[in-house]
Amino acid sequence: MRNTQPKLPIMDSTISLSLKTSTATLAASLPRSFHRRRSTLPVVAPCFGSSYPRRRSAASFTYALYSAGASRIIAQLLVAGSAIVGRAFVQAYRKALENANKTGVANETLQNIRRASKGMTEQEARKILGISEKSSWEDVMERYDVLFEKNGKSGSFYLQSKVHRAKECLEAVYQAKQ
Amino acid sequence: MAAAAVGGRYMIRTWQAFKAHPVSKFYQGGFQQQMTRREAALILGVREHDPFHTVTAAHRRMMVANHPDAGGSHYLASKINEAKDMLAS
Numbered sequence A: 001m002r003n004t005q006p007k008l009p010i011m012d013s014t015i016s017l018s019l020k021t022s023t024a025t026l027a028a029s030l031p032r033s034f035h036r037r038r039s040t041l042p043v044v045a046p047c048f049g050s051s052y053p054r055r056r057s058a059a060s061f062t063y064a065l066y067s068a069g070a071s072r073i074i075a076q077l078l079v080a081g082s083a084i085v086g087r088a089f090v091q092a093y094r095k096a097l098e099n100a101n102k103t104g105v106a107n108e109t110l111q112n113i114r115r116a117s118k119g120m121t122e123q124e125a126r127k128i129l130g131i132s133e134k135s136s137w138e139d140v141m142e143r144y145d146v147l148f149e150k151n152g153k154s155g156s157f158y159l160q161s162k163v164h165r166a167k168e169c170l171e172a173v174y175q176a177k178q
Numbered sequence B: 001m002a003a004a005a006v007g008g009r010y011m012i013r014t015w016q017a018f019k020a021h022p023v024s025k026f027y028q029g030g031f032q033q034q035m036t037r038r039e040a041a042l043i044l045g046v047r048e049h050d051p052f053h054t055v056t057a058a059h060r061r062m063m064v065a066n067h068p069d070a071g072g073s074h075y076l077a078s079k080i081n082e083a084k085d086m087l088a089s
Helices: A009-029 A032-036 A038-044 A058-066 A070-102 A105-116 A122-129 A137-154 A157-177 B002-020 B037-044 B052-065 B074-087
Strands: none
Touching: A122 A137, A122 A157, A122 B074, A137 A157, A137 B052, A157 B037, A157 B074, B037 B052, B037 B074, B052 B074
């Protein structure tokens, strides 16, 4: 099973051009019997290694020119062309899917939720603790102690952690003020 | 012999990591903009599909603890009421 992965088009053309000239000169010098032997090809194109029969490379393309007729060339061209077109199509489709996933209403609401839950805003922290803008740090700590204990005793852990986070947030704010 | 030593060291390491791990970490962030059933269940300390009587009992307990007239905050009380409305509908 031949690997139908084509190389980059630029590389293909330069390699095939150099190979064409080299194979032309070699074909002129070698006797006819050599044209059909696969073992000569590593000499012509040493960079492709010994795995020639398994690779659809530029070497096979130029070899095809000097062996059987146009049908093989046309077939190889069709295969290469369809492979390139197919790959481009698949890439474009995947990119379109990606773009669709990144935008859209559902995605925006998700992002809203994520942005809101990333941290706590100062205003929300003040609301949770019942603190006004003018309160001092002692007031904050008083309210925090009361609420934390009440929710720890007969509240839920979730509310207690919200109280804790609110105090953390206000701590940062009050430290920045000083 | 070597395998036993390696195994023993691994066991000791996992035991130390287990002991060092805090029992429970506080939840991050603030309340969600739009309350979900999951958040409501977390607020009341019940499960999402708990029966009506469980939810109302939990709500009563929370309101006693966080009543605005008895030292709680209005915001938390409103959140508790909202959670109860969502779950005990």
